[in-house]
Amino acid sequence: MxxxxxxxxxxxxxxxxxxxxxxxxxxxxxxxxxxxxxxxxxxxxxxxxxxxxxxxxxxxxxxxxxxxxxxxxxxxxxxxxxxxxxxxxxxxxxxxxxxxxxxxxxxxxxxxxxxxxxxxxxxxxxxxxxxxxxxxxxxxxxxxxxxxxxxxxxxxxxxxxxxxxxxxxxxxxxxxxxxxxxxxxxxxxxxxxxxxxxxxxxxxxxxxxxxxxxxxxxxxxxxxxxxxxxxxxxxxxxxxxxxxxxxxxxxxxxxxxxxxxxxxxxxIDAAAVTKVWKHTPQEHPRHHHRAMNGKSVGIDDQFELPNGVRMSYPHSDDAPADETVFCKCYHTMKIDFFAAVERRFRAGR
Incomplete structure (x- = not known):
């Protein structure tokens, strides 16, 4: 499948x-x-x-x-x-x-x-x-x-x-x-x-x-x-x-x-994970959210928006309420799954 x-x-x-x-x-x-x-x-x-x-x-x-x-x-x-x-x-x-x-x-x-x-x-x-x-x-x-x-x-x-x-x-x-x-x-x-x-x-x-x-x-x-x-x-x-x-x-x-x-x-290795901001088109979008589309940071880093607000990802606990109400932005994770495999391989040699 x-x-x-x-x-x-x-x-x-x-x-x-x-x-x-x-x-x-x-x-x-x-x-x-x-x-x-x-x-x-x-x-x-x-x-x-x-x-x-x-x-x-x-x-x-x-x-x-x-x-x-x-x-x-x-x-x-x-x-x-x-x-x-x-x-x-x-x-x-x-x-x-x-x-x-x-x-x-x-x-x-x-x-x-x-x-x-x-x-x-x-x-x-x-x-x-x-x-x-x-x-x-x-x-x-x-x-x-x-x-x-x-x-x-x-x-x-x-x-x-x-x-x-x-x-x-x-x-x-x-x-x-x-x-x-x-x-x-x-x-x-x-x-x-x-x-x-x-x-x-x-x-x-x-x-x-x-x-x-x-x-x-x-x-x-x-x-x-x-x-x-x-x-x-x-x-x-x-x-x-x-x-x-x-x-x-x-x-x-x-x-x-x-x-x-x-x-x-x-x-999975933490260093092999990248968070990516995804903007969902809406009738009345937040323009500074739209500008974030495709921006990426490490898993433990924060996104910084054009207005200076920082948050871990859309709708995270550290996101201000006025940045989340009726917002449909989300985040994806880019993961190199084989980084951990390689690490285990090297450790086993």
Whole structure:
């Protein structure tokens, strides 16, 4: 069977896991919303107990356990695909050099555990911080506790019978976008600002434009519906960002770890490995990433981008977040497999 190219392997794994991680994240959020008992949240808000209201939403790390599992699957598949595509190598004594990927390798296990923990903790804490701000602000303004709670947890759709809208699952920044959109739609003097929001549901533009022309506020239920769809679109964007960035991270790290496992086992020489930056064409590329296409460094060296940023490889742990979000760059490894064979041959003479 012919060896596949690194790009083929990358594209196959990306197509498989990007959508999977996105969907798992969105399913986790939907499950959180569906298990919330609204009455308990409202009762605690009526008592001014913001922390108690948040606790009643059960926003804890276990709610995202499936996302952790899906990430581990992507990481494992990347490592297996890397070593599975190595050429057949024969040692001087005629025996075959066996390359294996070890998910139970202590280094791999530790990184996977720590990265997953950071990812889930960041998702949960960011949500809780944002929700705490929204609830506290609602109480300070004297808003109805039930409406405030519904703005957070979402409203039950008559079509799907599941909660939609709300701000659970969004980043703190996105949660505040939703709050501002609600303010804009509730004030004719600010409605024009809402129509400039890129993620709005444009099906409501005529309704908003008419209210803007008439200088009249929109009914509360209409505002809820419009804001709910805007929130859903931001959540979809959040899911897409997590699906892409975490898949890219898993594939990049597993490739690096797979090679390093072979180096540690003496089957590949570190000096015989070169990392090569690969840029994937996109609609809105980072031009300094495109300039990196084809650049190469040693396995233990860093790439230096035209803007001065240094990183081990695209989506590595030392890469700044603004260099990874919605980035599809990846790296390949050029390996002289026979350098280690020659070393063993010379050692055996």
């Amino acid at each position: 012919a060896r596949r190219s690194d790009r083929q392997i990358f594209e196959e794994l990306l197509a498989r896991f990007e959508s999977r991680l996105r969907d798992v994240f969105l399913d986790c959020v939907a499950d959180i919303r569906d298990t919330i008992t609204l009455r308990i949240v409202v009762e605690r808000l009526e008592k001014g107990d913001v922390n108690g209201a948040i606790e009643a939403m059960h926003l804890d790390p276990d709610a995202f356990a499936r996302l952790e599992t899906a990430f581990a699957e992507a990481y494992n598949s990347g490592g297996q695909a890397t070593v599975g595509n190595f050429p057949r190598v024969i040692d001087p004594d005629g025996s075959r050099v066996v390359f294996r990927w070890g998910l139970r390798n202590p280094v791999a296990e530790q990184w996977l555990r720590e990265h997953s923990s950071r990812l889930i903790t960041r998702i949960v804490e960011d949500q809780r911080d944002g929700i705490r701000f929204i609830l506290s602000e609602g109480l300070a303004r004297g808003r109805n506790p039930k409406r405030t709670a519904l703005d957070v947890v979402g409203r039950v759709s008559r079509v799907s019978n599941r909660r939609e809208g709300g701000i659970i699952g969004l980043t703190t920044a996105q949660q505040r976008y939703v709050a501002r959109a609600r303010e804009e739609l509730s004030n004719p003097a600010r409605m024009a600002d809402y129509l400039r929001r890129q993620r709005r549901d444009r099906r409501f533009d005529r309704t908003v434009a008419k209210a803007l022309r008439d200088g009249k506020p929109l009914p509360g239920d209409v505002v809820d519906r419009i804001v709910g769809r805007y929130s859903d679109r931001l959540l979809q964007l959040r899911g897409e960002a997590i699906g892409l960035s975490e898949t890219m991270t898993a594939l990049a790290k597993s490739r690096d770890d797979a090679i390093r496992q072979q180096i540690a086992a003496g089957k």
